[in-house]
Amino acid sequence: xxxxxxxxxLLPVPIPYxxxxxxxxxxxxxxxxxxxxxxxxTRTARGALxxxxxxxxxxxxxxxxxxxxxxxxxxxxxxxxxEGLGARVYLHEEELPRGHRFWVAPEAFEEASWRLxxxxxxxxxxxxxxxEAMTKTRERVHPPRHPIPLRDGEVLEVAxxxxxxxxxxxxxxxxxxxxxxxxxxxxxGDALLERVSPNxxxxxxxxxxxxxxxxxxxxRLAEVPAEVxxxxxxxxxxxxxxxxxxLIAHHEARLLALLAHLEAPRTAWELSLRLFPQxxxxxxxxxxxxxxxxxxxYLRQEGEVGREGPPYRYFRx
Ligand SMILES: [Zn+2]
Ligand SMILES: [Zn+2]
Numbered sequence: 001x002x003x004x005x006x007x008x009x010l011l012p013v014p015i016p017y018x019x020x021x022x023x024x025x026x027x028x029x030x031x032x033x034x035x036x037x038x039x040x041x042t043r044t045a046r047g048a049l050x051x052x053x054x055x056x057x058x059x060x061x062x063x064x065x066x067x068x069x070x071x072x073x074x075x076x077x078x079x080x081x082x083e084g085l086g087a088r089v090y091l092h093e094e095e096l097p098r099g100h101r102f103w104v105a106p107e108a109f110e111e112a113s114w115r116l117x118x119x120x121x122x123x124x125x126x127x128x129x130x131x132e133a134m135t136k137t138r139e140r141v142h143p144p145r146h147p148i149p150l151r152d153g154e155v156l157e158v159a160x161x162x163x164x165x166x167x168x169x170x171x172x173x174x175x176x177x178x179x180x181x182x183x184x185x186x187x188x189g190d191a192l193l194e195r196v197s198p199n200x201x202x203x204x205x206x207x208x209x210x211x212x213x214x215x216x217x218x219x220r221l222a223e224v225p226a227e228v229x230x231x232x233x234x235x236x237x238x239x240x241x242x243x244x245x246x247l248i249a250h251h252e253a254r255l256l257a258l259l260a261h262l263e264a265p266r267t268a269w270e271l272s273l274r275l276f277p278q279x280x281x282x283x284x285x286x287x288x289x290x291x292x293x294x295x296x297x298y299l300r301q302e303g304e305v306g307r308e309g310p311p312y313r314y315f316r317x
Contacts, residue, residue, distance in 0.1 A: 001052050004025075004185075004230065004236075005180075005183055007160065008025060008026070008161075008180075008183075008185075009027075009028070009052075010025060011023070011025070011048075011052045013039040013045050013048045013049055013052075014044050014048055015039065015040050015042070016044075017074060017283075018284070019234075022039050022040070022075060022232060023037075023230065023231065024036060025187050025230060026056070027158060028056065028159055030160025030161075032064050032065065032159040033058060033063050033064060034063065034064065034065035034066070034159040035066050036067045036069065036178060036187050037066075037067075037068060037069055037075040037189070037232065038068070038075065038076065038077060038078035039077060039078055040074045040078070041140040041142050046078065049078075060082065060085055061085050063082055064086070064088070065089075065156075066082050066083070066087050066090065066144075067158070067163065067178060068089065068090060068091045068095075068147070069176055069177065069178070069189025069190065069232060070099065070174060070190065071099030071100050071174065072172060072190070073140060073141045075189070075190075075232060076091075076103075076141065076144075077142060079142065080145065083145060084142075088148055089144040089146075089147045090148050090149075090150050090156065090165075091148070091174065092149070092151075092167060093150060093151060093174065094174030094207075095147075096149060098173045098174065098207075099172055099206075100174075104145075108205075109203075109204045109205045112204035112205075113204040114127065115204075116203070116204045117130070117269075118310075118311070119312055120267055120269055120289070120293060121269035121270055121311045121312070121313075126269075126282070129282030129285075130285070130286045132282065137283075150165045151165070152166065153165065153166075153167075156178075161180060161182075162180070162181060163180060163187070164178065164181055165178060166224065168189070168220065168221060169217055170198075170210055170211065170214020170215070170218075171190045171191055171199065171200060171214060172190070173206055173207050173213070175189055175217070177192075177221065177224075177229075181225070184228070185228050185230065186224055186229040188230065188232070188237070188240075189232045190232040191218075191231075192218075192221060192231055192237055192243050193232070193233055193234055194235050194237055195234050197247055198214075199287050199290070199291055200214045200291055200294050201287060201293070202293040202294040202297055203290055209294075209297060211297075211298040215251060218244040218245075218248050219244070219248070221240065222240070222241040222245060223241070224240060227240075229243070254275070254295060255295055255299060258275060259304065259305070259316060261274045261275065262305060262314060262316045263316075264315075265314060267309075267313055268292050268312065269289055271296065271314070273288075275291075276291075276292075296314050300314070303317060304316070304317060
Protein backbone atom coordinates (compact mmCIF):
# COMPACT_ATOMS: atom_id res chain seq x y z
CA UNK A 1 0.00 0.00 0.00
CA UNK A 2 1.20 3.49 -0.80
CA UNK A 3 -0.23 6.92 -0.11
CA UNK A 4 -0.13 8.74 -3.45
CA UNK A 5 -1.70 11.96 -2.25
CA UNK A 6 -3.06 12.83 1.17
CA UNK A 7 -6.04 10.50 1.57
CA UNK A 8 -5.49 8.65 -1.73
CA UNK A 9 -3.97 5.18 -1.40
CA LEU A 10 -2.83 2.61 -3.94
CA LEU A 11 -3.77 -0.96 -3.00
CA PRO A 12 -2.24 -3.62 -5.27
CA VAL A 13 -4.26 -6.81 -4.87
CA PRO A 14 -3.17 -10.22 -6.23
CA ILE A 15 -5.25 -11.79 -9.01
CA PRO A 16 -4.79 -15.25 -10.59
CA TYR A 17 -4.18 -13.77 -14.07
CA UNK A 18 -1.01 -13.03 -16.06
CA UNK A 19 -1.13 -9.37 -14.93
CA UNK A 20 -0.59 -10.69 -11.36
CA UNK A 21 -2.16 -7.71 -9.51
CA UNK A 22 -4.95 -5.22 -9.92
CA UNK A 23 -4.56 -1.71 -8.51
CA UNK A 24 -7.39 -0.45 -6.36
CA UNK A 25 -7.47 3.15 -5.14
CA UNK A 26 -8.82 4.01 -1.74
CA UNK A 27 -10.08 7.50 -0.98
CA UNK A 28 -10.42 8.62 2.60
CA UNK A 29 -11.63 12.03 3.66
CA UNK A 30 -14.64 14.07 4.71
CA UNK A 31 -15.66 11.24 7.04
CA UNK A 32 -16.07 8.80 4.16
CA UNK A 33 -14.15 5.91 2.59
CA UNK A 34 -14.50 5.00 -1.08
CA UNK A 35 -12.82 2.46 -3.32
CA UNK A 36 -12.12 2.72 -7.02
CA UNK A 37 -12.52 -0.89 -8.23
CA UNK A 38 -12.77 -3.96 -6.02
CA UNK A 39 -10.61 -6.87 -7.27
CA UNK A 40 -11.81 -10.39 -7.96
CA UNK A 41 -13.71 -12.53 -5.46
CA THR A 42 -10.92 -14.91 -4.47
CA ARG A 43 -9.94 -15.67 -0.91
CA THR A 44 -6.46 -14.26 -1.54
CA ALA A 45 -7.77 -10.98 -2.92
CA ARG A 46 -10.28 -10.55 -0.13
CA GLY A 47 -7.62 -11.32 2.48
CA ALA A 48 -5.16 -8.81 0.98
CA LEU A 49 -7.83 -6.16 0.88
CA UNK A 50 -8.83 -6.82 4.48
CA UNK A 51 -5.20 -6.39 5.61
CA UNK A 52 -4.83 -3.09 3.73
CA UNK A 53 -8.02 -1.77 5.30
CA UNK A 54 -6.84 -2.89 8.75
CA UNK A 55 -3.58 -0.95 8.25
CA UNK A 56 -5.73 2.16 7.91
CA UNK A 57 -7.84 1.19 10.92
CA UNK A 58 -10.75 0.24 8.67
CA UNK A 59 -12.89 -2.80 7.90
CA UNK A 60 -15.00 -3.81 4.88
CA UNK A 61 -18.13 -2.14 6.31
CA UNK A 62 -16.40 1.24 6.38
CA UNK A 63 -16.32 1.38 2.57
CA UNK A 64 -19.41 3.42 1.66
CA UNK A 65 -18.89 4.01 -2.05
CA UNK A 66 -17.53 1.84 -4.84
CA UNK A 67 -16.57 3.52 -8.11
CA UNK A 68 -16.13 0.96 -10.86
CA UNK A 69 -14.00 1.75 -13.89
CA UNK A 70 -15.53 -1.16 -15.83
CA UNK A 71 -17.18 -4.57 -15.61
CA UNK A 72 -14.11 -6.84 -15.95
CA UNK A 73 -13.89 -9.46 -13.18
CA UNK A 74 -10.63 -8.19 -11.66
CA UNK A 75 -12.19 -4.73 -11.12
CA UNK A 76 -15.85 -5.53 -10.55
CA UNK A 77 -15.70 -8.96 -8.93
CA UNK A 78 -16.29 -7.89 -5.32
CA UNK A 79 -18.73 -5.03 -6.05
CA UNK A 80 -21.73 -7.11 -4.94
CA UNK A 81 -19.92 -8.07 -1.75
CA UNK A 82 -19.41 -4.42 -0.77
CA GLU A 83 -22.95 -3.51 -1.86
CA GLY A 84 -24.23 -6.25 0.45
CA LEU A 85 -22.41 -4.53 3.32
CA GLY A 86 -24.10 -1.23 2.55
CA ALA A 87 -21.88 0.50 -0.03
CA ARG A 88 -23.37 2.29 -3.03
CA VAL A 89 -21.87 1.16 -6.34
CA TYR A 90 -21.36 3.40 -9.37
CA LEU A 91 -20.99 2.00 -12.89
CA HIS A 92 -21.19 3.75 -16.25
CA GLU A 93 -24.62 3.49 -17.86
CA GLU A 94 -23.22 1.85 -21.02
CA GLU A 95 -22.17 -1.18 -18.95
CA LEU A 96 -25.67 -1.85 -17.66
CA PRO A 97 -27.23 -3.52 -20.73
CA ARG A 98 -23.88 -5.03 -21.77
CA GLY A 99 -20.96 -6.02 -19.53
CA HIS A 100 -22.98 -5.85 -16.32
CA ARG A 101 -25.81 -7.87 -17.88
CA PHE A 102 -23.23 -10.43 -19.04
CA TRP A 103 -22.65 -11.24 -15.34
CA VAL A 104 -26.15 -10.89 -13.90
CA ALA A 105 -28.02 -12.65 -16.71
CA PRO A 106 -25.57 -15.13 -18.27
CA GLU A 107 -28.31 -16.69 -20.38
CA ALA A 108 -28.86 -13.35 -22.18
CA PHE A 109 -25.68 -13.68 -24.24
CA GLU A 110 -24.94 -17.40 -23.91
CA GLU A 111 -26.16 -18.50 -27.31
CA ALA A 112 -24.93 -15.41 -29.13
CA SER A 113 -21.48 -15.91 -27.57
CA TRP A 114 -20.99 -19.46 -28.77
CA ARG A 115 -22.42 -18.59 -32.17
CA LEU A 116 -19.94 -15.73 -32.48
CA UNK A 117 -16.99 -18.04 -31.74
CA UNK A 118 -18.25 -20.77 -34.11
CA UNK A 119 -19.14 -18.43 -36.96
CA UNK A 120 -15.61 -17.05 -36.80
CA UNK A 121 -13.89 -20.41 -37.06
CA UNK A 122 -13.22 -21.41 -33.45
CA UNK A 123 -12.75 -25.20 -33.22
CA UNK A 124 -14.95 -27.11 -30.76
CA UNK A 125 -11.96 -28.30 -28.69
CA UNK A 126 -10.89 -24.69 -28.09
CA UNK A 127 -14.47 -23.73 -27.22
CA UNK A 128 -14.55 -26.40 -24.54
CA UNK A 129 -11.51 -24.85 -22.81
CA UNK A 130 -12.99 -21.36 -23.13
CA UNK A 131 -16.26 -22.56 -21.61
CA GLU A 132 -14.44 -24.10 -18.61
CA ALA A 133 -12.41 -20.94 -18.00
CA MET A 134 -15.57 -18.82 -18.08
CA THR A 135 -17.37 -21.06 -15.58
CA LYS A 136 -14.48 -20.67 -13.18
CA THR A 137 -14.43 -16.90 -13.55
CA ARG A 138 -18.17 -16.62 -12.94
CA GLU A 139 -17.72 -18.25 -9.53
CA ARG A 140 -15.43 -15.40 -8.54
CA VAL A 141 -17.66 -12.55 -9.65
CA HIS A 142 -20.26 -11.05 -7.31
CA PRO A 143 -22.19 -8.50 -9.36
CA PRO A 144 -23.84 -5.53 -7.69
CA ARG A 145 -27.64 -5.73 -7.71
CA HIS A 146 -28.42 -2.03 -8.00
CA PRO A 147 -25.51 -0.17 -9.59
CA ILE A 148 -26.02 3.59 -9.86
CA PRO A 149 -25.57 4.61 -13.52
CA LEU A 150 -22.79 7.10 -14.22
CA ARG A 151 -22.76 9.46 -17.19
CA ASP A 152 -19.90 11.01 -19.09
CA GLY A 153 -18.71 14.22 -17.46
CA GLU A 154 -20.57 13.60 -14.23
CA VAL A 155 -18.75 14.85 -11.15
CA LEU A 156 -18.93 12.69 -8.04
CA GLU A 157 -18.19 14.09 -4.64
CA VAL A 158 -16.95 11.23 -2.52
CA ALA A 159 -14.58 10.96 0.41
CA UNK A 160 -13.97 14.69 0.38
CA UNK A 161 -12.88 14.72 -3.27
CA UNK A 162 -14.32 15.64 -6.65
CA UNK A 163 -13.95 13.00 -9.33
CA UNK A 164 -15.03 13.60 -12.90
CA UNK A 165 -16.11 10.50 -14.80
CA UNK A 166 -14.66 10.37 -18.30
CA UNK A 167 -16.35 7.83 -20.53
CA UNK A 168 -13.50 6.11 -22.32
CA UNK A 169 -14.96 3.09 -24.17
CA UNK A 170 -12.92 0.52 -26.08
CA UNK A 171 -11.34 -1.76 -23.50
CA UNK A 172 -14.90 -2.03 -22.14
CA UNK A 173 -18.01 -0.31 -23.49
CA UNK A 174 -18.73 1.60 -20.31
CA UNK A 175 -15.15 2.14 -19.21
CA UNK A 176 -14.60 5.31 -17.20
CA UNK A 177 -11.47 7.03 -16.03
CA UNK A 178 -11.83 9.30 -13.01
CA UNK A 179 -10.17 12.67 -13.19
CA UNK A 180 -9.17 14.41 -9.98
CA UNK A 181 -9.21 17.87 -11.48
CA UNK A 182 -7.85 19.70 -8.44
CA UNK A 183 -4.88 17.34 -8.17
CA UNK A 184 -4.17 16.88 -11.90
CA UNK A 185 -4.31 13.12 -11.48
CA UNK A 186 -6.19 10.56 -13.50
CA UNK A 187 -7.38 7.20 -12.21
CA UNK A 188 -7.17 5.62 -15.63
CA GLY A 189 -8.58 2.14 -15.06
CA ASP A 190 -7.44 -0.10 -17.93
CA ALA A 191 -7.67 2.59 -20.62
CA LEU A 192 -3.95 3.32 -20.29
CA LEU A 193 -1.49 0.75 -19.01
CA GLU A 194 2.22 1.20 -18.54
CA ARG A 195 3.66 -2.04 -19.90
CA VAL A 196 1.03 -3.68 -22.06
CA SER A 197 -1.54 -2.63 -24.57
CA PRO A 198 -5.00 -2.97 -22.98
CA ASN A 199 -7.07 -5.71 -24.59
CA UNK A 200 -9.68 -4.42 -27.04
CA UNK A 201 -12.13 -7.20 -27.80
CA UNK A 202 -15.28 -7.65 -29.81
CA UNK A 203 -17.71 -9.92 -27.92
CA UNK A 204 -21.33 -10.93 -28.36
CA UNK A 205 -22.41 -8.23 -25.90
CA UNK A 206 -20.18 -5.31 -26.95
CA UNK A 207 -20.70 -2.26 -29.10
CA UNK A 208 -20.05 -2.91 -32.77
CA UNK A 209 -16.66 -1.26 -33.19
CA UNK A 210 -14.64 -1.34 -29.94
CA UNK A 211 -11.35 -0.45 -31.65
CA UNK A 212 -12.82 2.71 -33.16
CA UNK A 213 -14.16 3.55 -29.67
CA UNK A 214 -10.76 2.89 -28.11
CA UNK A 215 -8.83 5.04 -30.60
CA UNK A 216 -11.21 7.95 -29.91
CA UNK A 217 -10.84 7.41 -26.17
CA UNK A 218 -7.04 7.49 -26.48
CA UNK A 219 -7.23 10.77 -28.41
CA ARG A 220 -9.44 12.17 -25.67
CA LEU A 221 -7.10 10.94 -22.91
CA ALA A 222 -4.13 12.55 -24.67
CA GLU A 223 -5.84 15.93 -24.06
CA VAL A 224 -6.78 15.36 -20.42
CA PRO A 225 -5.19 17.87 -18.01
CA ALA A 226 -3.40 15.27 -15.87
CA GLU A 227 0.29 15.09 -14.96
CA VAL A 228 0.01 11.48 -13.94
CA UNK A 229 -2.26 8.52 -14.63
CA UNK A 230 -2.67 5.83 -12.00
CA UNK A 231 -3.80 2.75 -13.85
CA UNK A 232 -5.60 -0.50 -13.12
CA UNK A 233 -2.37 -2.51 -13.40
CA UNK A 234 1.37 -1.74 -13.21
CA UNK A 235 2.95 1.54 -12.23
CA UNK A 236 1.92 5.14 -12.77
CA UNK A 237 2.19 6.80 -16.18
CA UNK A 238 4.03 10.11 -16.04
CA UNK A 239 3.49 11.21 -19.60
CA UNK A 240 -0.17 10.62 -20.24
CA UNK A 241 -0.37 12.02 -23.78
CA UNK A 242 2.78 10.15 -24.85
CA UNK A 243 1.41 6.81 -23.62
CA UNK A 244 -1.93 7.45 -25.35
CA UNK A 245 -0.12 8.13 -28.64
CA UNK A 246 2.06 5.04 -28.22
CA LEU A 247 -1.06 2.91 -27.87
CA ILE A 248 -2.62 4.48 -30.97
CA ALA A 249 0.59 3.70 -32.90
CA HIS A 250 0.55 0.14 -31.55
CA HIS A 251 -2.94 -0.46 -32.97
CA GLU A 252 -2.03 1.11 -36.30
CA ALA A 253 0.91 -1.33 -36.55
CA ARG A 254 -1.32 -4.27 -35.59
CA LEU A 255 -3.84 -3.32 -38.29
CA LEU A 256 -1.04 -3.38 -40.88
CA ALA A 257 0.19 -6.74 -39.57
CA LEU A 258 -3.32 -8.11 -39.87
CA LEU A 259 -3.65 -6.90 -43.47
CA ALA A 260 -0.34 -8.59 -44.25
CA HIS A 261 -1.77 -11.93 -43.05
CA LEU A 262 -4.74 -11.54 -45.40
CA GLU A 263 -2.88 -12.64 -48.50
CA ALA A 264 -5.60 -15.34 -48.57
CA PRO A 265 -9.09 -15.31 -47.00
CA ARG A 266 -8.95 -16.44 -43.37
CA THR A 267 -11.21 -16.68 -40.33
CA ALA A 268 -10.74 -14.51 -37.24
CA TRP A 269 -9.69 -17.60 -35.27
CA GLU A 270 -6.97 -18.50 -37.82
CA LEU A 271 -5.75 -14.93 -37.88
CA SER A 272 -5.63 -14.80 -34.08
CA LEU A 273 -3.23 -17.77 -34.11
CA ARG A 274 -0.99 -15.87 -36.52
CA LEU A 275 -1.15 -12.52 -34.74
CA PHE A 276 -0.65 -14.13 -31.31
CA PRO A 277 1.60 -17.13 -32.06
CA GLN A 278 2.78 -17.42 -28.45
CA UNK A 279 1.52 -20.23 -26.24
CA UNK A 280 -1.63 -19.08 -24.45
CA UNK A 281 -4.10 -20.81 -22.14
CA UNK A 282 -7.82 -20.97 -23.00
CA UNK A 283 -8.52 -17.55 -21.47
CA UNK A 284 -5.58 -16.03 -23.34
CA UNK A 285 -6.73 -17.52 -26.67
CA UNK A 286 -10.18 -16.13 -26.01
CA UNK A 287 -8.74 -12.62 -25.59
CA UNK A 288 -6.51 -13.04 -28.66
CA UNK A 289 -9.54 -14.04 -30.71
CA UNK A 290 -11.70 -11.12 -29.52
CA UNK A 291 -8.88 -8.64 -30.12
CA UNK A 292 -8.29 -9.97 -33.66
CA UNK A 293 -12.01 -9.78 -34.36
CA UNK A 294 -12.15 -6.17 -33.12
CA UNK A 295 -9.35 -5.26 -35.53
CA UNK A 296 -10.98 -7.12 -38.43
CA UNK A 297 -14.35 -5.46 -37.89
CA TYR A 298 -12.63 -2.07 -37.66
CA LEU A 299 -11.00 -2.72 -41.05
CA ARG A 300 -14.33 -3.89 -42.45
CA GLN A 301 -16.10 -0.71 -41.32
CA GLU A 302 -13.29 1.27 -42.91
CA GLY A 303 -13.93 -0.61 -46.17
CA GLU A 304 -10.46 -2.18 -46.25
CA VAL A 305 -11.57 -5.78 -45.85
CA GLY A 306 -14.69 -7.77 -46.68
CA ARG A 307 -15.94 -11.10 -45.42
CA GLU A 308 -17.83 -14.08 -46.76
CA GLY A 309 -19.54 -16.84 -44.79
CA PRO A 310 -20.39 -18.05 -42.13
CA PRO A 311 -17.95 -19.39 -41.20
CA TYR A 312 -16.68 -15.90 -41.93
CA ARG A 313 -13.50 -15.55 -43.93
CA TYR A 314 -12.04 -12.08 -44.21
CA PHE A 315 -10.33 -10.87 -47.38
CA ARG A 316 -8.57 -7.71 -48.53
CA UNK A 317 -10.53 -5.37 -50.77
ZN1 LIG B 1 -10.16 -4.62 -17.88
ZN1 LIG C 1 -7.86 -4.96 -15.48
